[in-house]
Amino acid sequence: MTAPTRTERGLHQEQRAQVAALHGELVRYALVTWTAGNVSERVPGEDLFVIKGSGVSYDGLSWEGITVCDLDGTVVDGVRRPSSDTAAHAYVYRHLPAVNGVVHTHSPYATAWSARGEAIPCVLTAMADEFGGPIPVGPFALIGDDSIGQGIVATLAGQRSPAVLMRNHGVFTIGDSARSAVKAAVMCEDVARTVHLARQLGEPLPIAQADIDSLYERYQNVYGQR
Ligand SMILES: [Zn+2]
Numbered sequence: 001m002t003a004p005t006r007t008e009r010g011l012h013q014e015q016r017a018q019v020a021a022l023h024g025e026l027v028r029y030a031l032v033t034w035t036a037g038n039v040s041e042r043v044p045g046e047d048l049f050v051i052k053g054s055g056v057s058y059d060g061l062s063w064e065g066i067t068v069c070d071l072d073g074t075v076v077d078g079v080r081r082p083s084s085d086t087a088a089h090a091y092v093y094r095h096l097p098a099v100n101g102v103v104h105t106h107s108p109y110a111t112a113w114s115a116r117g118e119a120i121p122c123v124l125t126a127m128a129d130e131f132g133g134p135i136p137v138g139p140f141a142l143i144g145d146d147s148i149g150q151g152i153v154a155t156l157a158g159q160r161s162p163a164v165l166m167r168n169h170g171v172f173t174i175g176d177s178a179r180s181a182v183k184a185a186v187m188c189e190d191v192a193r194t195v196h197l198a199r200q201l202g203e204p205l206p207i208a209q210a211d212i213d214s215l216y217e218r219y220q221n222v223y224g225q226r
Helices: 013-028 086-095 109-115 123-131 147-156 178-201 210-223
Strands: 038-042 048-052 066-070 075-077 099-106 163-166 169-177
Touching: 013 038, 013 048, 013 066, 013 123, 013 178, 038 178, 048 086, 048 109, 066 086, 086 099, 086 147, 086 169, 099 178, 109 169, 109 178, 123 210, 147 163, 147 169, 147 210, 163 178, 169 178
Parallel strands: none
Antiparallel strands: 038 048, 038 099, 048 066, 066 075, 099 169, 163 169
């Protein structure tokens, strides 16, 4: 043990600046309140990830508000203590090698579904596109050890959805980059709100599984600029 655990060398400063900027999207889409919520991203080719500091304000968030951790959640570089959700992010990176980005929010509509322990049914084409089915509910888990991470990984196993509603808590999303995990968090809140509104007026109509499959396939493989 020779290396210091906390330095001010500015390791991976460029990636930390990018991840700091992505936090602005959580504010822009009203997914977070005060300092709650966080974005992390795996450092390519290294057993490290970068994550927002604990209790750090979104105002003027710069690379210095982002801390570098190893995959056990131990600080490698940074002037801020990492997010209290670091153990959950680290668990996801250790167990899902294809995941390069993780986002956590308490966005209000999605979190309201989580408070009822109810999965969001796939009743919108936009939801079939992005999530390929319902957005599932994960177990109730206390912060502080691997419980939240285990719940995320176990719930998302075998699901298309990149989002999970952790019961009585909020949203965790995964992606092949921090940006795609942020997009999933934005879309999760959007569909949570729309399906909630539909529920106020009656029972939303289901979409046939074959149509969900077809929409998901097209959106994931054909949609957008190639
Ligand atoms: Zn939380």
